[in-house]
Amino acid sequence: MNPDGRVCEEGLQAKQPRHFKDLRRKTMASPSSKRMLGNPWRLDRLCVAGALFMSLNAATSRLTAWSLSGPSEGCGGSSSRLRTSRGLQSAITLGAKLDDLDGVVLVPMEEDDVAIEDMKPPPLPELKVKDEDEKREYPALDGFSPSKPRIDRMPGAEGLEDGRRSLTGEAIATEGLELVAAKAKPGRNKRWLKGRGTMKRKKLEENAQLEKWLGENGVWVSESADWGRPSSGVSMAVETREQTENEVSGRGLVARRDVECYEDLAQVPYNLLLTKDTSRNVFGVDCIGTNMSEYAAIALQLIYEKFVAKEDSFWAPYIAVLPSTDEIGASFAWDRQELDTLLAGSPLRNMSYYLQDQIKAEFTNIQETIMSKFPDTFPEDAFVYENYVWAYSVLFSRAVRLDFPDDLDAEDIVALVPYIDLINHNPNSESRIRGVSEGASIPGVSEPERSVVVRADRYINKYEQIYISYGRKSNAQLLMLYGFSMERNTQDFVTFSTGQLLEDSPFAEVKKRILEELEVPKEGVFPLYRDRFTGEMMMFLRLAVVQPDDLDMDEDADEQQVYRALKQLDIKQATGEVSERRALICLRGIVQDLQDAYPTTIQEDEALIRDRQMFELLPRNQRNALRVRYGEKLIIRASLATIDRILNNLGRLKQMEEQEDKQRREMEKSAFGRLSVSFDSPFKARNLEELMKELDI
């Protein structure tokens, strides 16, 4: 191991078959390879518009994890040169245990305790802000005892007592809502404190308006029980904070009282949703054609509601609580200089570039084909690119895909669901957003009533923040689409491309055909996890590295012949020591390149993150970028260490194979073997007599 944590490659390199050195050099050096490696978007592209990361997640969840304890299936067929080997599998098993990840500790996710900073008090009373030097009075949320002692930390710019300080100087109220201003020095912070108060007041007012609107439109938000109905279990907080990261996470939903497991937390009628249909109602079918994506259609409607209809919009109270592009902070909306500086070396830089380009191209296309034709419908001052980026920031960070039981054959619908979209993310939450349909569908008489529901996945204590999971998202995906990243993201992975390896390999087209049949992405874009290699990635690599010699063929052999020979290989598992070594060496090269692309080392990033006071002084985008980079480097380091361990153990393969063969021969001589019963005998006995002796019978 080098001092910087990189694993020495000497020795490994020396053992590489010459062809592989060449192949690797070629792969790494070719400009297209560089492009591919730097732009791991072929798979992700699926996910961008519409199904963006859902497809990626579906794809990744389909991946049979090539668990490091080895695939479960038995040995398969063998080709003329590539022998399937159980021994190899055992060698891999030996070489790569989870806890062997070279000092990389898998940190279990802790429950995120969220300090709730402020909550909306229904109904909104007058705020009495007397003076910054004096006590500020905030009303108590229902259920909070106003007489309870409350937190009175309102730290100044310097000197915070504990780790839960905020650099903006705001107190974190966990028990109540009353904040006591710090004894600010005269003239210092005063203007800032006023601004802060105004902002909070505005947010509280917006929440009150939203709650009123929701109540009037059939959402149960009441703080008091009604006939046969308990009070709503949730309340809107104007600001929540994620404790692990000590990051503000904007508005959120919080338990107003203890909530039972499986209790409905929120139910929103379908007519409050923003969908492609509502966009069509606004702009007409001529503008919102069938070819337009649901995302684009809703983006246009968002711009219309916010910048054209304004307070006349039916959705005005909802639109008012939507954060700005900067507040969301999704990396696809960062400027390029920021991307280049903060995400240098990370695949996220190129992913964000790519998404930016796609959105820009889509906007230009809509401008040219639709907006220019209907200038009255799309006023130029409102329908500008900047607003389109805002609309996409909102969509990426809060739109959901829904299906409804009354029409399960229909495609999922992309929708913005007011109120429910205030719920923040925790990857451990089991709560899901569901479409429900109530009542019968009687043609011409009645339609089922649709709504969107979120149900509690567990018992939730009063004041606890309510979470859902946005899906298995890597930190890069979270930052690109949602504008945040997590310190302990158990789902984190690095997306990378092995595609060029296949492009440069012999019989590339036939291999692609086989990959397609096996439903392995032939583009070669795979997620790299900290604790496992995916089965699909290993299959891809094993196929990509097959050489003409392995099949006893020339490079210009007949395609059908090549296809038949390749089909015989069981690439679901290691097909032989040589080929497995090649596959792993290629993987190592690609992963090493990923590591080398970063201008900073893992130690440098770690030092920055560990120094909490300094870290929290950094701008938010920088903090988020650092978490992404550091997480990626941990994954890369663990993967390199795992590859090396496996490679080191491959050498023992032959020995193990021989041992296995010997055992098999012995077994065949036994009574069980003659009966064709094959299992690893726990006895040395080769016949019944010997067995009786051995058992002392």
Ligand SMILES: C[S@@+](CC[C@H](N)C(=O)[O-])C[C@H]1O[C@@H](n2cnc3c(N)ncnc32)[C@H](O)[C@@H]1O
């Ligand atoms: C669906 S919205 C949730 C409501 C949002 N907090 C708001 O203020 O409107 C998603 C956004 O919430 C924030 N968020 C959600 N979960 C978070 C988390 N675990 N950490 C930090 N921010 C989070 C991010 O800004 C994200 O873009």
